[in-house]
Amino acid sequence: MFKRTLIAASLTVAALASAQAMAVTGGGASLPAALYKGSANSILPANFSYAVTGSGIGKSAFLTNTASQFGTTGTVHFAGSDSILSATEISTYNANFGASFGPLIQLPSVATSVAIPYKKAGNTTLNLTSAQLCDAFSGTATTWGALLGTADATPIRIVYRNVSSGTSEILSRHLNSICPTKFAVNSTFTNARLPAGSTLPSNWVGVAETADVAPTVNLVDGSIGYVGPDGVNATSNAVVARVNGVQPTPANVTAALSSAPLPTVPSNPTQWVPVVANPASGYPIAAYTNFIFGQCYKDAAVANDVRAFLTTHYSVPGNTVATVAHGFSVVPTNWKNAVTANFITNTTGNNLNINNASVCNAIGRPL
Incomplete structure (x- = not known):
């Protein structure tokens, strides 16, 4: 009995410690x-x-x-x-x-950055303009030849996020600034691509998570997608396209936001x-x-x-x-x-600091 009680008490303490740990x-x-x-x-x-x-x-x-x-x-x-x-x-x-x-x-x-991973046989130095990104992600260009001005008939396969995603919002915000008739600003790709909710090409593939984008791109030649820098080697032009001649390195991101x-x-x-x-x-x-x-x-x-x-x-x-x-x-x-x-620290005196006594007196997100 004592042993069972001791085990039960130990499990209770462990559960409480786990709850407190998170x-x-x-x-x-x-x-x-x-x-x-x-x-x-x-x-x-x-x-x-x-x-x-x-x-x-x-x-x-x-x-x-x-x-x-x-x-x-x-x-x-x-x-x-x-x-x-x-x-x-x-x-x-x-x-x-x-x-x-x-x-x-x-x-x-x-x-x-929002990097543009791609897989295109024979191309390890892909450089796309913002206008070409508009054509690819809107479906205006359906083949790599149409996109790049060549005879390449390989279909463009877009890998997109099929959930409400800030990555989609960042991409769509840039595309909207370039081609507002093709893209609105929206965190859902199918609503950002205009007209909102329109049927996507049958070979396009939606994935839920950042980690799924680059592997899905790499499955099929002719694929292109968009992903944060932690989901792909964004410094390598062999796997990520330059955009307007610029690679998505941390230094280039800093320059963009400066x-x-x-x-x-x-x-x-x-x-x-x-x-x-x-x-x-x-x-x-x-x-x-x-x-x-x-x-x-x-x-x-x-x-x-x-x-x-x-x-x-x-x-x-x-x-x-x-x-x-x-x-x-x-x-x-x-x-x-x-x-x-x-x-x-509230050194500004704006009273915006966490649990400021004058603002948060008796209120706050619940226990």
Whole structure:
């Protein structure tokens, strides 16, 4: 009896320890997932969970506090998303939860490219213009000959994301700036490609996760897709196309986003995610993947854990080594300093920092 009681007590303690070990619940975008969790050099702390669901579900789970979308229970404490929060999403959240949960915070995590992996026999130096990308991904050009001006009759096979994906949104934002009659800005590829919801060519293939894109491209000659830099060797022109002559290296991504100004209204979450749809220099399909946190948490331990992570991530050098190892670029130092001053130390006096006493008194995301 004593032995059974001791075993039961040990299991209870283990269960409680496990629950405590994953105290901060999150998930979302698959593009930065390996950077966030599951790799030897991932940056999220041990007690942070991260469910890889895609940006759309990540935003939805956080904005509605529906942990079941991450396959768990309790409170959703944060999300990762390559898809930017819309004005409607923010206003709906504020109307439904602002008074009880407090404000939300949207921050740039790391800078990313959307690389264009391809497999085309006899071509290891593919260079496409933005206009050619429009023709390929819209289906205007159905063969490689039509795309490149040759006699090659090989069909173009597009590998696209078939879920709500921030990677699709980043790609569509650039294409919309080049060919607005062919693409709208949308996180769902079939809605971004115009007319929205139209039937796709029968040889095109949809995949759910970032990790599925490059392997699916490599299965069939004539294939082309789009993926974040952690899903493919983005520095090799033999597997990833140059776009307008530029390879999606971290340096070229940094150059593309360098013109983005700091927020002028720090309390506005949309200003913390700069958008450069068609940059004047650098790699043309570049953007930030983002964190979404609450400002207020009723669980002080969660608030402390969130604050500690943000302190590390937005310090210098912070998580630079891991970020670069996964093919991303770090947030510029002036942006890191602005995040720290507003959301961690409150040296700006804007009262945007995590669990600010005057803002979060008796409110916050639930225990």
